[in-house]
Amino acid sequence: MQRWKQEVPAVLLLAGLGLAPFIGFGEGYVLTLLARAMILAMAAVSLSFIVGGAGLVSLGHAAMLGFGAYAVVILDDLQIVEAMVVLPVAMLAAAGFALVTGAIAIRTSGVHFIMITLAFGQMAYFTATSLSGYGGDDGYTLYARSEVNGARILSDRLGFHFICLGALTLTWLFCRMLLASRFGRVLRAVRGNPMRARALGFSPYPYRLVAYVIAGAIGGAAGFLFANATEFVAPAYISWQRSGELLFMVILGGISGLHGALLGALGFVLLEEWLSHQWEHWRIAFGVLLILAVLFLPNGLAGIPNQVARMFRRG
């Protein structure tokens, strides 16, 4: 019963996104913004899966998106735009990168894990800047969006909106399922008390590595969508500031459940957009809001309902 209640905000949010185009948020500009928010939410959910689920605080998650996005770029250059080919390649590329770097990074823990994932992210970033064939620092403009079975449904604004929504929903359901499975239980146990888990016979390493690779593959898929959304890919997408932003979305939303990442990502992107239209120096206000959120919302945006309920109970 309690578990069921926890899912209400996420379901409402996803339903709202499904209705948005029909209740006055159907303009091109709004849809573009929403698509961006949903794609970043997808990456944030996958990051939340490893941060909240496995205790792996990665500061290099943008690199996963980068691998996905650059897979689109490289295949586009070869004039391969079939999504059935491009998407698997994007996911495999990101998963492969996650496997290689994760195999090393997961040997460390705590702050050292944060820093080593940052290091790998920066390596990916500087590699991207050196890809002179694909624009180097300046980035690469796609010839066209990917096609599905020859049909150009990703090019249709409304179609793309629902593809992003579908991908986000699928990501959320998938990560939720993983966390509830035997595998996820071991992950959560390792995060809660690694010594206990080991004394029961679970070696944390393989579980963490598999989780890291899965999150990487989802990040790759998000990168594929991101490249299609902007039709342009640049190394800036992989910079450490991007990885930091993803992590902030996860923390801002609250790491006690995946729906926190949904709230955090949408809140972050929409607030940023709204504020930037209000005031030239909107980052000042944004920074103040972040600090206030940390000080007064210890469980993130997702913790607000409980906090309010507690306040009422106290009278």
Place this chain on the structure above:
Amino acid sequence: MLSLRGLRKNFGGLAVTDDVTLDVSPGEIHAIIGPNGAGKTTLINEISGVLPLDAGQILFDGRDVTRLPLHRRARLGLARSFQITSIIPDFSALENTALAVQAGDGSSFRFFRPTASEARLNTAAMAALDSVGLAHRAATPAGAMSHGEKRQLELAIALATQPRLLLLDEPLAGAGPEETERLIGILRSFRGRYTIMLVEHDMQAVFALADRISVLVYGRLIATGGPELIRQNPEVRAAYLGEDDIPLSGAPC
């Protein structure tokens, strides 16, 4: 069942385990006692694989496990509890215990089925909770339990792995008089069903529970035998002289 052969460990020149040789036979409750700083917890850590040895050999069921890491030894059936309660605070009592059942039930690389509704795991977990008298608290988050209940839960977790040997590091540590009595009752109910090696300060409990007792002083074993034999051993008496908390006549500390 468990054979320790010449175990040695130094911490910066200080021998904390000094040529310890010991056998635990199937079905017995074997207690390790000794004054503070005798290296009892160190010994448990060496047997369970938390600390590496400098020299010696550990045989478990005739198999050399000296070089195996903690989680591999656990999979062979060596379950342990910790002196400072080690549970997963976010999990309910049931989920803590079900995790332990899961450890002994095939691969945990299963991604699809929600494990909270796996009847096989839950039934076995409830049985383990029941045998320590915690069945009625199954849904309580472990972090919210009282100290005594956490100690009971830790026993349930150990049982749920279907261990071949239970290593208990001061199972009564920090428990109040009432809780102590309850825990002793639970441990007594294990007699004959499990092979147990335990470290404990509470002499009354040790003499009431143990089939055999080994006395560890500054990392060395000075005596092993039945409770009567130990009680009368002059060396043991000498070792405890000046230790005000352990009168061998049997008052609780």
Place this chain on the structure above:
Amino acid sequence: MSLTLLLVQGLNGLQLGILLFLIAAGLTLVFGVMDFINLAHGVQYMLGAYFAAHFAAATDSFWLALLLALPATLLVGLVLEFLVFRHLYDRDHMAQVLATFGVILILNDGVRWVFGSAPLQVPMPEALTGGFPIMDGLLYPHYRLAIIAGGLATAGLLWWLVERTKVGMLIRAGATNAPMVAALGVDIRRLFMVVFGFGAMLAGFAGVMAAPILSVEPGMGDNLLILAFVVIVIGGIGSVRGAFLAALLVGLVETLGRSLMPDVMRLFLDPSSARQVGAALASMLVYIAMAAILALRPAGLFPVRTA
């Protein structure tokens, strides 16, 4: 690549290393003693540079500007500690990261608001405008040598403070076991505040010294912050000595890599891609070094022993 150029690049690397050390020293102490991740440490460096620019313009003297900028950065550090950071000591690392990121946003945009986005220039002090002849026809600026000297002197002072004074002893004890120090009756909050303010001032000092040779602009601290984190992780968190050696290492690798890598790459590639690949590889070098060090020695080169 001649020997002279190598010498010049080596000195530049040393100078970058010194600046990095001044930033990393505060960061590693704050991290080691308070277990506090302060992303906003880089903006202290930026503020130091902005204060230098502002006071230099107002007083027409670099030295007066230096004298005024130091207490100003100290004050900002203490105000931030009072307003934000002290409420975060008991929180987890993620809360600290998010809140201090908020501080970065505020201060980066704040200086843009107050001083504009255009880079500011700070004139070099009159006495140090000349150069030191390292070879015929090649002068190495006095000012850069002064940075190295000033940084080394500060490092020496810091060493003395940490190793030889009572406060330093408490700081070292705090880095090893903070609850123990608190249990001994030391006002740990006061100690935190001292460490914090001092760290902020060191970063500000680095900013003041860098102001005449770099353009003073919003966000100038962000990339140095990341390098400073690399430094403290390589050096071992909480270790000032480790931070010093790691800062010099990172400074040299960064600077020499940038000038040598394209040449090395030219051995394998055509000139234009050699330049691009070389530059990317050079930027990557410190991260490769950090990943390798962490993979082999997860606690850094000079780990502080924790009880």
